[in-house]
Amino acid sequence: MSPLILRTATRVLMPLMVLFALFMLVRGHNDPGGGFVGGLVVSAAYALLAFTSGVAEARRALIVDPERLLGVGLLVALFTGLSSALAGEPFLTALWWGGLGSPLFFDIGVFLVVIGVVLTMTFTLAED
Template sequence: MNSLILRVVGRLLVPLMLLFSVFLLLRGHNEPGGGFVGGLMAVGAFGLYSLTYGVATARKALFVDPRTLVGLGLLLAVISGFGAAFIDAPYLTGVWFVWDLAPDFTLHVGTPTVFDVGVYLVVIGGVLMALFSVEDD
């Protein structure tokens, strides 16, 4: 679609949307957000980009094929469950690392985060695969 307005707004919005999708991803678990909705937001960004500049450019901007993203995401999600083996708990039990970075700020990173990143990638890959093939026609 060759529209000046879309191109200008798109250039402004796409990075913001991507940033927000990462924010949603990391905010998840205890607060609204997570891999699925974050992934959809990222899909929205790439979808807008493909509308403005064409599918070929959007594919290039994604760096990897959507299918690879799906595989990578699935693999991350499965592997995240194996963390439980180290604390001798059943599969998928969350293993958390806690760092006190500042007096009023504690960082929790754990295997559920890795799982969420996996979901994030699967959603991006899966939906973009469908979106690109529809737009290609």
């Protein structure tokens, strides 16, 4: 069985890690961070949970299948690119509405794909 201390610590750490990852995702455009790192941190959080409480518990906590995140993330990135085509610009041209830009949505796509990739691999390996 997993050590008690680690398991208890995970309960506190997990939400903090996920929050921190979201923070990094949002600030990424101006300060160190971004979707890739954010995705890795979220994955680490869930990997930790899988270690301490088992993969089944980690899957439940993730709510969606990591395999599904792969597709959703790719589609988010793709549609971000296509939205510029709708605006009459070449594919993947950044669009800005004040401080909010389409690159953030693209980064969210990256974020989701990274989580999907790492957790698909981790969960499958851990269940094997």
